[in-house]
Amino acid sequence: MRITQAFTFEAAHRLPHVKQTHKCFRMHGHSYRVELVLDGPVDPVTGFVADFFDVEAAFAPLLDRLDHHCLNDIEGLDNPTAEHIAIWIWTRTKPLLAPLAVVRVFETPLSWAEYDGR
Ligand SMILES: Nc1nc2c(c(=O)[nH]1)N=C([C@H](O)[C@H](O)COP(=O)(O)OP(=O)(O)OP(=O)(O)O)CN2
Numbered sequence: 363m364r365i366t367q368a369f370t371f372e373a374a375h376r377l378p379h380v381k382q383t384h385k386c387f388r389m390h391g392h393s394y395r396v397e398l399v400l401d402g403p404v405d406p407v408t409g410f411v412a413d414f415f416d417v418e419a420a421f422a423p424l425l426d427r428l429d430h431h432c433l434n435d436i437e438g439l440d441n442p443t444a445e446h447i448a449i450w451i452w453t454r455t456k457p458l459l460a461p462l463a464v465v466r467v468f469e470t471p472l473s474w475a476e477y478d479g480r
């Protein structure tokens with residue numbers, strides 16, 4: 363069984379490795395959406411794969427580091443593409459949430475990166 367919890371945050375960023383003529387070379391912002399997908403058996407007593415409250419608690423400190431920040435200033439996010447943000451979140455969340463199976467980072471409702479540890 364898979365469950366998903368979604369979060370949103372607002373942040374600024376620029377992409378330092380695109381051409382200077384690329385619009386994303388300039389500082390700009392996004393309303394990001396993060397989806398954490400957890401995979402595991404349904405506990406026969408609780409009926410949960412994992413308690414959404416525990417997922418929220420595990421992710422809260424990272425969300426705090428991302429929300430209303432300039433992503434380029436965050437250690438490990440000097441090139442804050444959606445791909446790198448997804449890996450950054452995975453690396454810091456997987457040790458806390460063993461059933462984590464996928465991290466999705468949406469820059470817009472129509473464009474996102476998905477990371478499953480591979
Ligand atoms: N593979 C990736 N490609 C791009 C990424 C990325 O993270 N991974 N990021 C960007 C920029 O962040 C850029 O800001 C995204 O552009 P945006 O204007 O948000 O999206 P659209 O161009 O689709 O929106 P419009 O409303 O059409 O301007 C670029 N590429």
Ligand SMILES: [Zn+2]
Nearest residue numbers: 375386390392
């Ligand atoms: Zn952008």
